[in-house]
Amino acid sequence: MINEHYKAMLSEKSVIRQIAETASARRAEIGAENVFDFSLGNPNVPCAPAFTDAMVDLYETRDPYELHGYSPSVGLVEFRAAVADSLNRRFGMDYTENHVFPTSGATAAIAHAVRAVTKPGDEVLTFAPYFPEYRPYIEGSGAKLTVVPAAADGAQIDFDAAERMLTDRVAAVLINTPNNPAGVVYTARTMGRLADLMARKAAQYGHDIFLISDEPYREIVFDGADQLFPAKYYDNTLTCYSFSKSLSLPGERIGYVAVNPRATDADLMVPVFAQISRTIGHNCPSSSIQLAVARVVDETSDLSVYERNMNLIYDALVELGFEVERPGGTFYIFPRTPTEDALEFCTQAMEYDLFLVPSDSFGVGGHMRLSYCMETEQLERAIGRLKVFMHERYGRQSA
Amino acid sequence: MINEHYKAMLSEKSVIRQIAETASARRAEIGAENVFDFSLGNPNVPCAPAFTDAMVDLYETRDPYELHGYSPSVGLVEFRAAVADSLNRRFGMDYTENHVFPTSGATAAIAHAVRAVTKPGDEVLTFAPYFPEYRPYIEGSGAKLTVVPAAADGAQIDFDAAERMLTDRVAAVLINTPNNPAGVVYTARTMGRLADLMARKAAQYGHDIFLISDEPYREIVFDGADQLFPAKYYDNTLTCYSFSKSLSLPGERIGYVAVNPRATDADLMVPVFAQISRTIGHNCPSSSIQLAVARVVDETSDLSVYERNMNLIYDALVELGFEVERPGGTFYIFPRTPTEDALEFCTQAMEYDLFLVPSDSFGVGGHMRLSYCMETEQLERAIGRLKVFMHERYGRQSA
Numbered sequence A, B: 001m002i003n004e005h006y007k008a009m010l011s012e013k014s015v016i017r018q019i020a021e022t023a024s025a026r027r028a029e030i031g032a033e034n035v036f037d038f039s040l041g042n043p044n045v046p047c048a049p050a051f052t053d054a055m056v057d058l059y060e061t062r063d064p065y066e067l068h069g070y071s072p073s074v075g076l077v078e079f080r081a082a083v084a085d086s087l088n089r090r091f092g093m094d095y096t097e098n099h100v101f102p103t104s105g106a107t108a109a110i111a112h113a114v115r116a117v118t119k120p121g122d123e124v125l126t127f128a129p130y131f132p133e134y135r136p137y138i139e140g141s142g143a144k145l146t147v148v149p150a151a152a153d154g155a156q157i158d159f160d161a162a163e164r165m166l167t168d169r170v171a172a173v174l175i176n177t178p179n180n181p182a183g184v185v186y187t188a189r190t191m192g193r194l195a196d197l198m199a200r201k202a203a204q205y206g207h208d209i210f211l212i213s214d215e216p217y218r219e220i221v222f223d224g225a226d227q228l229f230p231a232k233y234y235d236n237t238l239t240c241y242s243f244s245k246s247l248s249l250p251g252e253r254i255g256y257v258a259v260n261p262r263a264t265d266a267d268l269m270v271p272v273f274a275q276i277s278r279t280i281g282h283n284c285p286s287s288s289i290q291l292a293v294a295r296v297v298d299e300t301s302d303l304s305v306y307e308r309n310m311n312l313i314y315d316a317l318v319e320l321g322f323e324v325e326r327p328g329g330t331f332y333i334f335p336r337t338p339t340e341d342a343l344e345f346c347t348q349a350m351e352y353d354l355f356l357v358p359s360d361s362f363g364v365g366g367h368m369r370l371s372y373c374m375e376t377e378q379l380e381r382a383i384g385r386l387k388v389f390m391h392e393r394y395g396r397q398s399a
Helices: A004-010 A015-030 A049-061 A064-068 A077-091 A105-117 A134-139 A159-165 A188-205 A266-280 A287-295 A304-319 A342-350 A376-394 B004-012 B015-030 B049-061 B064-068 B077-091 B105-117 B134-139 B159-165 B188-205 B266-280 B287-295 B304-319 B342-350 B376-394
Strands: A100-103 A123-127 A144-148 A170-175 A210-214 A237-242 A255-259 A368-371 B100-103 B123-127 B144-148 B170-175 B210-214 B237-242 B255-259 B368-371
Touching (some): A004 B266, A049 A287, A064 A287, A077 A100, A100 A105, A100 A266, A105 A210, A105 A255, A105 A266, A123 A159, A134 B266, A144 A159, A159 A188, A170 A188, A188 A210, A266 B004, A266 B134, A342 A368, B049 B287, B064 B287, B077 B100, B077 B287, B100 B105, B100 B266, B105 B134, B105 B210, B105 B266, B123 B159, B134 B144, B304 B376, B342 B376
Parallel strands (some): A123 A144, A123 A170, B123 B170, B170 B210
Antiparallel strands (some): A237 A255, B100 B255, B237 B255
């Protein structure tokens, strides 16, 4: 008989995916150019050409036995060393290949990190608004997700609430900067306060509290800003990364966990990840993809479209009278909805073939997430449609 | 703090891997040509050239956005349809793309299959000798592995023991034909008896008992025999497959679960697998590998070396007086050791740089597993060394 727990999950399918599916059906009806789909965070720029070159070269020149052989259970040393060197160069760290574990994207990275530093029943603390898939990732490990409510506008973390909720039961804190869905990028001040709080609580409780830092958007920061590196601020950090956005390879499922060499039991952590893989059926990402990414670890696709699009949509939303924070990175923006009930607003918008995601599944009411990874020309037309909608339904006029 | 359960697993590392690591260290000392490593089942033939051609063509001609985009959570339809068609053609089945779920090799296939049809505490029954990694795969899901002892020589399954051990607590039966480590290929008679037993017990207990059929060696059968297809014999079958051996792509992590369309809830099963993925951080194998394999699903590498090697090593073992069953497939052979204690014999052999795996971790005493996926020339020299060892230590002489 089918396991009832997983069967029940079928009826709580991701809201984002459901909206994306409706948009998809609508595209089949009226043509893709007439559907304005802000739902999915699916990178729309082509992968970095250097990646394609590396892969074709590997296929043409490498012994297939080497290219496609089993990875050791901790992954290929070429990949692990290339990632360690890159992080050391960029962020002044001192990783070795023994601190890097290749994973099938950030999803698998989090799956391993959570299992390594929690036991069933422990709490993992995160901050609203948060990526809703964190819930199945955490709960699937047997741990419990606890969500600190969103801070008042302008503040990045509600530290009073965090202080209260970071109890003795919390084994790990999960952060995501730049953040999905709000595009918030933590400042050094926020990161320093969080690290201090965690260190103080860990000392008070007499046990480690690990920082799990989910960083798939690390390379998408705006205004020429430098993205800070959370592991610099806190020794017990597991950095979870995916090349899905930086190299535009979401389908290839390639990422890693990097263990801060100053973490407790740092040298045991990667072998422990390999044991976790045995129990969840993981066994490393594709060997050829590991080898190709190892060669282009510092490259990115042309990511400039995201900043160009952010400026367009941000300006349009402000003109239309939305309350909205300007994102510091990612390809998301998270305005308040004019109605208290975000779903009501997003449902109205669908009549205009505008597909927006209501904020409730991100742990916050009265907002919506717009993903602007699309061609700029399509975004311009989508903004036109948004103006029509806001004029007809809300009497709003842009300048 | 590191999870104690996974930390404890570090000290129970796979015996096979430990021997392989010792062999590896020895190669560095005295040169690869002087080390006779029968430990790892690592395919040694190059991948099928058609796969390389398909992949290079995809890289050269496909829009990178299509090639590397996110898979739907149930996988790419090209892959699912190609597998369904191939199984239907070869085995007279009636799969559709809705019954096939792409996975990161057979490991992930089993991880999904077990979670889908068991709940924590349920038993999964398998038959000794069995692949030792089944234990972490099953126990990682919360289910319990129960092992039916090996049958007397010649019999494929001890049906008296199976009858007794297939209790009401058993939710699934896990088989592996052709079998690692013994190379046994189930006959139609064995398969029919097992299906009858399972159907009878399921009726008696009033609940489904699923067959999980692990078939990575399906394409490596000897003497021109046809490998039977277990799902033909039993409706509630989940077929777990890997292209690691057929296409010689072990590092690429590509396989599938196929759900018999006549199984209970057959149409729900693939969506349930997608939910399971969310909880274990899986999210489909590499998109480009799915697309390339979809084009070459009926191809294999040149697998003839395995049968040639099997005949050489089987004849040599018989000449040296070993008790041994002739394998029907795979690239393993599983003779009795001359000593009761298999470890004692394998330890002696190491002094001759012969690396053999004692049988205890396969759930059987007094045997050893030899993996003969190596160049035939190297195998011939390994056999020479085995003869020296058996002569000097056991006074055995080959004809």
